[in-house]
Amino acid sequence: MSEAQSALGLPGPVPTTPGQEMPTEVADERESIERITKETPRDPRAEEAFLASKAQQVRTHPRLDRAQRERALEELTERIGRGRLDEALAKEKDQPVPGGVGYGPFYNSAFKSGFAQGTSIYFEIVCPTSPGGNVNTWFYLTGMNRAGRGIEAFVSYYAQTTPRFKVFDWARTDQWQTDIPFGNLGSYLGTTSAHGSSYQTLGVWNSTYQISSTQWRNEALLWNRAAGRWDLFYRYDYAGTLAQQTGGWIGSWGPIVETFQSPYVNTNRFGALNTMLISRNSSGAWGSWQFLSAANSYIRTDNVGFFVVFLDPNYAFVVDS
Amino acid sequence: MVAGPEPPVPSNGPSPDSPTRDMREEFARISARSGRDPEAERAFVENKIEMIRTHPTLSEAEKTAAIAELEEKLKGNP
Numbered sequence: 199m200s201e202a203q204s205a206l207g208l209p210g211p212v213p214t215t216p217g218q219e220m221p222t223e224v225a226d227e228r229e230s231i232e233r234i235t236k237e238t239p240r241d242p243r244a245e246e247a248f249l250a251s252k253a254q255q256v257r258t259h260p261r262l263d264r265a266q267r268e269r270a271l272e273e274l275t276e277r278i279g280r281g282r283l284d285e286a287l288a289k290e291k292d293q294p295v296p297g298g299v300g301y302g303p304f305y306n307s308a309f310k311s312g313f314a315q316g317t318s319i320y321f322e323i324v325c326p327t328s329p330g331g332n333v334n335t336w337f338y339l340t341g342m343n344r345a346g347r348g349i350e351a352f353v354s355y356y357a358q359t360t361p362r363f364k365v366f367d368w369a370r371t372d373q374w375q376t377d378i379p380f381g382n383l384g385s386y387l388g389t390t391s392a393h394g395s396s397y398q399t400l401g402v403w404n405s406t407y408q409i410s411s412t413q414w415r416n417e418a419l420l421w422n423r424a425a426g427r428w429d430l431f432y433r434y435d436y437a438g439t440l441a442q443q444t445g446g447w448i449g450s451w452g453p454i455v456e457t458f459q460s461p462y463v464n465t466n467r468f469g470a471l472n473t474m475l476i477s478r479n480s481s482g483a484w485g486s487w488q489f490l491s492a493a494n495s496y497i498r499t500d501n502v503g504f505f506v507v508f509l510d511p512n513y514a515f516v517v518d519s
Numbered sequence: 520m521v522a523g524p525e526p527p528v529p530s531n532g533p534s535p536d537s538p539t540r541d542m543r544e545e546f547a548r549i550s551a552r553s554g555r556d557p558e559a560e561r562a563f564v565e566n567k568i569e570m571i572r573t574h575p576t577l578s579e580a581e582k583t584a585a586i587a588e589l590e591e592k593l594k595g596n597p
Contacts, residue, residue: 379549446585
């Protein structure tokens with residue numbers, strides 16, 4: 199092969215014209231490579247993983263719409279053969295799948311720490327009574343108010359069983375607290391309209407704020423639609439510092455779809471609407487509620503099969519698969 | 520009710536000074552019936568660690584610090 203200068207000034211190889219002699223000496227190593235290849239035992243597990251991974255990439259590609267994913271999967275099936283692909287996918291199911299974030303906003307670091315004596319979040323969790331699709335393990339719709347020792351008041355699905363509303367309190371050693379089946383939440387579950395569709399939602403408001411020079415409080419309320427009032431259902435007071443609340447990673451996620459498998463297929467719609475936060479300054483004064491914006495948060499998606507139905511940056515989103 | 524913020528105004532409507540009710544006992548009573556689920560609790564924690572490990576923008580040092588923070592906070596988890 200001869201060498202030529204690329205536009206970047208770097209030497210690069212120039213392929214020869216078929217039928218012409220190689221311009222420089224070339225060693226033919228085909229036999230030795232073939233011999234080594236034959237001596238190397240095949241690894242069926244690695245080959246199956248390769249095929250399954252291709253299917254996974256197609257099913258979860260963030261830039262392909264539903265039809266494009268289907269077409270790409272058809273092409274892959276045609277090229278590989280349905281039998282081989284099905285076999286590879288069946289074996290891949292036995293492998294552990296890392297958890298992650300299906301979709302949702304995380305706070306920018308400046309916003310994460312942008313409060314002094316308190317922070318609070320309100321959001322309406324889009325939470326169908328059944329997750330639908332292929333959900334076969336845990337699946338959360340959760341969110342935090344930025345405080346590192348705040349709480350997660352969240353909807354927890356397990357496969358297709360009745361979802362539950364739970365509280366995990368990061369300030370406690372016995373973190374697991376509230377655990378309410380959806381059947382007991384009739385007064386709180388209602389409908390919110392967005393982008394021409396109606397969604398079953400749960401209005402959750404959770405706060406973390408200072409109550410003395412050394413004490414902080416976590417508390418959570420649900421909007422009782424039947425009674426038209428806020429119901430306080432959780433409160434916990436504890437010793438803490440501002441640094442504990444504003445520093446670190448815990449508390450950095452807004453309303454997210456937290457996932458435990460991949461890919462998700464044919465699920466119902468999930469998300470969050472009307473996400474608002476409010477901060478309390480060092481004088482103890484609360485500011486005003488602000489919708490979560492793209493200026494103070496970013497969307498994380500781990501490409502596990504969800505499609506964005508809509509995103510109002512970043513205070514409202516709905517996804518499905 | 521509390522020294523917290525004014526309640527937000529949900530899209531369907533209460534006024535900011537809407538009433539509140541303390542339902543903690545009721546929720547605690549229902550929760551107590553549920554019992555603990557160690558497998559679910561373990562999955563919750565492991566998933567958080569995975570969220571850190573697979574975070575697209577955290578550096579390795581930040582991931583290490585975040586996992587250490589998580590483990591520190593979960594030390595007392597029975």
